[in-house]
Amino acid sequence: MTTVLCVPQWQGSSSPNARRLISGARIAAESIRADARVVVPVLDAGGKREAGVRGLDVLIENLRLTREALAGIDDAVITVGGECAVDLAPLSAARARYGAQLTVLWIDAHPDLYTPQTLPSGSFHGMILRTLLGEGPAPLIPEQPLSPEQVIIAGLRAFEPDVREQIEGYIEQSGIRRHGVSDLEKVLDGLTGPVYVHIDLDVLDPPEFSATCYPEPDGVKPQRLIDLISRIDNVVGAAITEHAPADDAGIPRETEVIRRLGAELKVGR
Numbered sequence: 001m002t003t004v005l006c007v008p009q010w011q012g013s014s015s016p017n018a019r020r021l022i023s024g025a026r027i028a029a030e031s032i033r034a035d036a037r038v039v040v041p042v043l044d045a046g047g048k049r050e051a052g053v054r055g056l057d058v059l060i061e062n063l064r065l066t067r068e069a070l071a072g073i074d075d076a077v078i079t080v081g082g083e084c085a086v087d088l089a090p091l092s093a094a095r096a097r098y099g100a101q102l103t104v105l106w107i108d109a110h111p112d113l114y115t116p117q118t119l120p121s122g123s124f125h126g127m128i129l130r131t132l133l134g135e136g137p138a139p140l141i142p143e144q145p146l147s148p149e150q151v152i153i154a155g156l157r158a159f160e161p162d163v164r165e166q167i168e169g170y171i172e173q174s175g176i177r178r179h180g181v182s183d184l185e186k187v188l189d190g191l192t193g194p195v196y197v198h199i200d201l202d203v204l205d206p207p208e209f210s211a212t213c214y215p216e217p218d219g220v221k222p223q224r225l226i227d228l229i230s231r232i233d234n235v236v237g238a239a240i241t242e243h244a245p246a247d248d249a250g251i252p253r254e255t256e257v258i259r260r261l262g263a264e265l266k267v268g269r
Contacts, residue, residue: 001075002268004034005090009042009062011055012085012125015213017244021082024211024243027250029080032240032262040069042082052116053124053137060139063089076268081241083125083213084112084200091132091196092142094237095150098194104132104146105187105232107154107225108200109216111167118163125242126160129153133174148174154187155203156180158216181220185228193234197265199225200242204257211245211254222257230264238265 006029010021022044029037042062047055066089070077079090095102106112112129116137119126127136134145156178159167171178179186202212205219240261245251 002034003036003038003073003075003077004029004032005066005069005073005077005079006037006039007042007062007066007079007082007086008039009082009086011047011058011062012083012123012128013213014054014121014123015244017213018083020244020246021213021242023248024245024250025080025082027245027255028240028243028258031255031259032078032080033259034078035075038069038073040066042066049122051137052122053127054122055124056137056139059085059124063140066090077237078262078265078267079237079239081239081243084108084198084241085125085128086241087198087239088128088132088140088142090237090239091198092144094194094196095142095146096144098236100147100150102150102194102196102236103191104151104196104198105154105191106151106198107203108198109155109158109202109219110200110214111153111156111159111171113167113170114160114163118166119160148176152177152179152187152191154179154184155220157218181218184220184224188228188231191232194236195232195234197229197232197235197238199238199240199261201240201258202242209254209257211251212242213244214242226257226260226264229261233266235266238267
């Protein structure tokens with residue numbers, strides 16, 4: 001049994017198109033086949049910037065609301081955003097349940113390893129993975145953070161230019177595994193479950209999937225990503241994030257990509 005958890009949160013993004021993530025979350029959630037769907041009633045206010053994080057007060061409340069929704073779900077969960085920070089509660093819950101055995105496959109064009117001190121925009125979706133690792137705004141750090149050895153980043157190709165060296169140094173020193181577009185399939189080497197799969201749709205090549213807030217050139221072809229996902233077993237949770245179509249209808253061929261990604265995620269199977 002699988003439940004799609006729709007979290008239309010946009011406040012972690014500073015993109016001028018961030019509010020497109022609301023309809024993007026709805027379209028994506030409706031496209032994925034599941035036994036049930038739950039929509040988290042996240043706030044729609046922008047919130048205040050505090051401790052170097054945009055909308056921190058709203059993000060804290062949305063986290064509470066997402067945890068509350070999760071508490072009422074007994075099924076395996078595919079979380080659909082919204083921006084990448086929607087994965088904070090589901091991934092923290094998976095870490096608490098599976099402990100050090102959990103592997104997190106973070107498929108994203110960006111590292112999401114910034115801190116309030118290294119990301120001037122204050123966009124929390126760029127800090128979410130670092131926060132899950134125990135470094136970030138204190139109210140959002142999980143009780144049981146991930147360890148770097150549990151994390152694999154895939155499709156990485158874009159950094160904030162002024163701190164690229166610092167972030168790449170952190171990745172190397174921490175021991176996080178990383179792979180770009182050219183060696184994407186190497187993420188499967190030695191991959192064992194339980195696995196949590198996070199997909200930021202900006203990992204895809206913009207000419208074939210354009211509905212994201214931060215498209216990056218030279219990305220992964222959709223079929224290649226679908227094939228990769230189909231080869232991952234023992235998936236205990238997943239997320240598909242950052243769908244930002246220009247209108248409430250979306251682009252049918254891109255919605256089909258999301259549907260096929262959801263179909264290949266063997267969550268709860």
